[in-house]
Amino acid sequence: MRIYLVVVDETPEAEIALRFAARRAVKTGGGVEILTVIPPQEFIAFGGVQATIEEEARLHAEGIVSAAAGTLIEESGLRPAITVRQGDAPKIIREIIAGNRDIAALVLGAAATGAPGDLVSHFAGTDAGVLGVPVMIIPGSLDREAIDRLS
Numbered sequence: 001m002r003i004y005l006v007v008v009d010e011t012p013e014a015e016i017a018l019r020f021a022a023r024r025a026v027k028t029g030g031g032v033e034i035l036t037v038i039p040p041q042e043f044i045a046f047g048g049v050q051a052t053i054e055e056e057a058r059l060h061a062e063g064i065v066s067a068a069a070g071t072l073i074e075e076s077g078l079r080p081a082i083t084v085r086q087g088d089a090p091k092i093i094r095e096i097i098a099g100n101r102d103i104a105a106l107v108l109g110a111a112a113t114g115a116p117g118d119l120v121s122h123f124a125g126t127d128a129g130v131l132g133v134p135v136m137i138i139p140g141s142l143d144r145e146a147i148d149r150l151s
Contacts (some may be wrong), residue, residue: 004031004104005035040088113140
């Protein structure tokens with residue numbers, strides 16, 4: 001099955017990328033995997049404080065992914081695979097793609113204004129020629145009708 005890997009966070013462009021991936025998956029008989037990456041936490045000498053900060057970050061990320069999955073199910077009927085990982089996002093994405101031969105594309109949203117985000121810059125630059133799957137960068141300026149038409 002063709003799977004579209006979508007990295008989500010709290011940005012509007014992540015919602016647009018998710019909608020695009022869901023529409024493509026429905027049209028191609030594929031699926032969607034939603035990934036949220038928790039950035040590495042700074043080391044704090046007090047273990048209890050460190051554990052609390054990491055747990056709060058994990059709960060926040062799980063909330064983001066749950067909301068995205070709910071939207072996906074509601075709008076398309078697709079039940080996504082959900083992954084929440086902590087660490088270096090490009091490294092995690094490369095590992096997930098290498099570990100799942102069904103992933104057909106990495107879908108990222110680009111902000112409608114300002115500089116591209118870290119992942120868009122990374123995968124359109126440093127890893128552009130070596131990732132192993134196409135990278136779909138969905139413009140954040142697209143409205144729902146444009147996404148539906150283009151997907």
